Amino acid sequence: KFQAFGKSLEEAFANAAIAMFDFITKTESIEPKIEEKIEIQSEDNKSLLYDFLEQFLFLIDTKQFLLHEIKEIKIKRIDSNKMKLTATAAGDTVDHKYKIGxxxxxxxxxxxxxxxxxxxxxxxxxxxx
Structure with a gap:
């Protein structure tokens, strides 16, 4: 279990992604060699956070992606029951040079x-x- 903080909802979400990856490896040691675009829609903030973090687990499993930073992130309400998150994540693929925990x-x-x-x-x- 972890907590993440931010001056905005976007910053808190970005910090949550970093906190999750810090469990796997030290995010500051990951080189920002590649970028992954993320775009998800969910019915509320909680579902959006869940889907956002699950997307990173999917990227680890399918592309061996390790996060260095969230370069940009935007969250907006589309309508009364739909939220949209777009983000750009920078990182690298799993490599022998990174210590995986x-x-x-x-x-x-x-x-x-x-x-x-x-x-x-x-x-x-x-x-x-």
Missing amino acids: GDIKAVTYNDMFIKKQDDHYIVQVLMDI
Whole structure:
């Protein structure tokens, strides 16, 4: 389980992705050699966070992608029951030069929350490892 913070919802989501990857490897050691575009739609912020993080697990499994940073991220409401997230992630593929630690099986809704507190956002995520 981890918490991530941000001055905006977008920054909190980006920090959640980095926190998740920090469980796998040190994100600051990953070279930003390739970019992955992410575009997802969900019915609310919680589903959007879940789908956003699950997309990274999909990228690890299918492309061996390791995150260095979220270069840009935008979240907007499309209509009354649809949110859209677009992001550009920079990173590299799994290579012998990167030390891989933990393995994440899935993101869960268990204990997940997103809340605005004063001038910042807090997100909490529980992972199945």
